[in-house]
Amino acid sequence: xxxxxxxxxxxxxxxxxxxxxxxxxxxxxxxxxxxxxxxxxxxxxxxxxxxxxxxxxxxxxxxxxxxxxxxxxxxxxxxxxxxxxxxxxxxxxxxxxxxxxxxxxxxxxxxxxxxxxxxxxxxxxxxxxxxxxxxxxxxxxxxxxxxxxxxxxxxxxxxxxxxxxxxxxxxxx
Amino acid sequence: xxxxxxxxxxxxxxxxxxxxxxxxxxxxxxxxxxxxxxxxxxxxxxxxxxxxxxxxxxxxxxxxxxxxxxxxxxxxxxxxxxxxxxxxxxxxxxxxxxxxxxxxxxxxxxxxxxxxxxxxxx
Numbered sequence: 412x413x414x415x416x417x418x419x420x421x422x423x424x425x426x427x428x429x430x431x432x433x434x435x436x437x438x439x440x441x442x443x444x445x446x447x448x449x450x451x452x453x454x455x456x457x458x459x460x461x462x463x464x465x466x467x468x469x470x471x472x473x474x475x476x477x478x479x480x481x482x483x484x485x486x487x488x489x490x491x492x493x494x495x496x497x498x499x500x501x502x503x504x505x506x507x508x509x510x511x512x513x514x515x516x517x518x519x520x521x522x523x524x525x526x527x528x529x530x531x532x533x534x535x536x537x538x539x540x541x542x543x544x545x546x547x548x549x550x551x552x553x554x555x556x557x558x559x560x561x562x563x564x565x566x567x568x569x570x571x572x573x574x575x576x577x578x579x580x581x582x583x584x
Numbered sequence: 585x586x587x588x589x590x591x592x593x594x595x596x597x598x599x600x601x602x603x604x605x606x607x608x609x610x611x612x613x614x615x616x617x618x619x620x621x622x623x624x625x626x627x628x629x630x631x632x633x634x635x636x637x638x639x640x641x642x643x644x645x646x647x648x649x650x651x652x653x654x655x656x657x658x659x660x661x662x663x664x665x666x667x668x669x670x671x672x673x674x675x676x677x678x679x680x681x682x683x684x685x686x687x688x689x690x691x692x693x694x695x696x697x698x699x700x701x702x703x704x705x706x
Binding site: 431539541543546 | 639
């Protein structure tokens, strides 16, 4: 009886260890950002790309509309692939696009906009990447959808595609 | 002459104190950076990494320390932005309680077994 009980305890213990390790092995060992977590937009002060003056975040997001914050850079190759889609989105009147120029050279960024078009209603300069951190970004490109309550409701890591554009259009409809 | 001496002493003392506080800030900063995971690197802390993400985090930690933010508040700020994964030293919550309690449980179980064995022998 005693042996049976010991065996039972050992089996339970080994099964427990197996479940823990199995679960651990199945969990990816790299960072997977939470893309659907609702968060307030951060409060910040940023330099405007065109006027060279500083502007507060409450002034940037003052209109009662949806906003998209897109983190981009002229040196970022995937940003070029998503740019036509941003141009497409900028034609939609229910949304405003804010560009966050991430760790870029001003002249290169200007050439990029001149060559590919400007989808943004405002571009902010993020010279040292601090604004990106305030948004919880960790790379470029990254896109955030902000609703009328000024909450970040969606986060898209990497270049956006047609599927994402359709999803955004569906949300802002 | 006396006034000049006092002035020099005061200058030296304030410079020394300033150096000392910079040194303390650097120690705290390095401690924090070593405890933050570089999210785009393979097994590196922000302290060890030269990536763009790491350098932005280094700058923001530096800024927060200069603003007088405490170590725990900086971790909380980063946790709010990136989740628990960014901190190497996880806090006790519903996702990590097994991690924290399992060693204690095993210790107690082992202790109980040993105690029982000794009891039988004696």
